[in-house]
Amino acid sequence: MDKGLLEDAFLEFSRASESVIAYYSVLERKIEELKKEIAKKNRELERAKEYLHRILDSLPLAVLVMEKKRVLFSNKKANELKVQEMMERLNFNGKKGGEFKISGFSYRWKRETLKEKDRISEILVIEDITEVEKMKERLETDERMKAMGEMALRIAHEIKNPLSSMELFASMLLKESMEGKQRCYLEHICTGIKSIDRIVNNILSYTKPKTLSLKEGRLSDAVKEVLDFVSLTMEQSGIKVSFIENEKGTLRFDPHLIKLALMNLLINAKEALRDGGNIVVEVKEAEKSRVLQVSDDGPGMPEDVKRNIFNPFFTTKDRGLGLGLFIVYNIVKAHNGLIEVDSRINEGTRFSIYLPGEKDGRENPCG
Numbered sequence: 001m002d003k004g005l006l007e008d009a010f011l012e013f014s015r016a017s018e019s020v021i022a023y024y025s026v027l028e029r030k031i032e033e034l035k036k037e038i039a040k041k042n043r044e045l046e047r048a049k050e051y052l053h054r055i056l057d058s059l060p061l062a063v064l065v066m067e068k069k070r071v072l073f074s075n076k077k078a079n080e081l082k083v084q085e086m087m088e089r090l091n092f093n094g095k096k097g098g099e100f101k102i103s104g105f106s107y108r109w110k111r112e113t114l115k116e117k118d119r120i121s122e123i124l125v126i127e128d129i130t131e132v133e134k135m136k137e138r139l140e141t142d143e144r145m146k147a148m149g150e151m152a153l154r155i156a157h158e159i160k161n162p163l164s165s166m167e168l169f170a171s172m173l174l175k176e177s178m179e180g181k182q183r184c185y186l187e188h189i190c191t192g193i194k195s196i197d198r199i200v201n202n203i204l205s206y207t208k209p210k211t212l213s214l215k216e217g218r219l220s221d222a223v224k225e226v227l228d229f230v231s232l233t234m235e236q237s238g239i240k241v242s243f244i245e246n247e248k249g250t251l252r253f254d255p256h257l258i259k260l261a262l263m264n265l266l267i268n269a270k271e272a273l274r275d276g277g278n279i280v281v282e283v284k285e286a287e288k289s290r291v292l293q294v295s296d297d298g299p300g301m302p303e304d305v306k307r308n309i310f311n312p313f314f315t316t317k318d319r320g321l322g323l324g325l326f327i328v329y330n331i332v333k334a335h336n337g338l339i340e341v342d343s344r345i346n347e348g349t350r351f352s353i354y355l356p357g358e359k360d361g362r363e364n365p366c367g
Contacts, residue, residue: 062126072121081107083126099129104342106133138338141310141329156200163200167193212254212334219290219355220245220283222255226262227281234266238276241266246284253335253355258292261331264324265294265351272298272349288357289337295350301343309341328353 053075056063062078064071064087071084078084086102097110108127113120170190174183227243234241262281269279273296282293301309310329328351332339335355343349 060128062124062128064124064126065121066124067119067121078126081126081128083124086126087124104344105130134340138340142333144311153204156204159196159200160204163193163197167197213256214252215255216250216252217255218247219251219253219258219292220247222253222259223262223281223283223292226259226266230263230266230270234270234279237270237273239270239273239279240277241279241281244280244282244284246282247290248285251290251355251357254331257331257334258355261328261353262292262294264328268324268351269294269296269298269349272296285357286354289354290357292353292355293350295348297348300345300347300349301341302345306341306343310339 053073056073057076059075059077061075062081062083063073063075064078064083065073074083086107096112097108099106099108101107106129108129109124111122111124113122167190170186170193173186174190223243227241231241266279266281273279278297280293280295282291282295284291284293309325311326329339332353332355337353337355339354340352341349342352
């Protein structure tokens with residue numbers, strides 16, 4: 001082989017090698033730049049993922065992402081509500097949404113299917129609507145109480161007029177010289193008329209707007225007075241009454257009416273505990289309100305009774321007019337407060353009265 005050609009070939013190889021080395025260096029730098037860019041994008045994606053998770057965790061909704069029943073993601077609310085356990089009770093039946101109740105709490109759910117190439121995942125969203133349902137119930141109760149109160153007033157007035165005439169004529173007859181059975185019968189009629197008149201006056205008293213006599217004081221002091229008054233009766237009935245006091249400040253309220261409301265709640269609890277039991281009365285502070293709770297470990301109430309307990313004349317007892325809880329309801333409304341009842345069969349009943357923490361001293365009609 002010609003020496004010159006060999007040298008040229010070697011020289012060409014050297015140039016080619018240098019060129020490859022130069023291109024390799026450029027490629028290496030490009031690869032390093034791409035690695036840095038990918039790392040940067042990965043960090044950005046991770047930050048975006050964390051940000052998205054924080055957003056999802058801040059939602060008041062439970063969010064669950066699943067793939068073939070395997071949970072890929074669950075936010076904070078989903079973990080709090082133990083949604084994975086809830087799913088065992090949920091029966092989708094091809095539905096995209098609905099409502100259900102568990103342990104006295106109300107929920108609304110919705111699900112969507114996401115398809116991406118060969119991958120199919122499902123998003124389940126659950127919302128706690130317990131407070132919304134309670135608010136709806138309170139509004140319905142307010143409207144019902146208002147209508148029934150007005151009806152009770154009209155009926156009471158209609159009864160009052162002819163009753164007054166009957167009482168007048170019966171008293172005139174008694175003044176005459178009647179003897180024997182006729183006088184005895186007439187006296188029974190007068191007694192019955194007075195009894196009806198007393199009932200009608202009670203209805204008028206409990207359904208008409210009340211004027212509050214507001215005083216600054218501790219709610220606990222009013223509660224203690226009532227508990228001292230009923231302690232002997234409760235003890236004789238085999239009922240243990242406990243008082244939990246978690247109150248620091250004072251409150252503007254009508255002591256007489258609040259004591260009347262508490263008395264009615266205690267009478268109700270006592271009658272529920274036929275074979276003895278426990279009653280717990282608690283006063284505690286909540287945000288912008290003072291809470292008075294009366295709990296018993298009695299038989300509890302079914303849903304249909306619980307829905308109607310504040311209605312006037314509604315009672316499950318053999319005796320009584322069914323005005324006790326209606327009176328309580330009106331007293332609480334007069335204070336611009338609200339009353340709730342939580343009752344479960346064989347677990348007991350709890351009444352919670354919420355009174356505003358601040359009061360402007362104006363007169364407020366009840367109902």
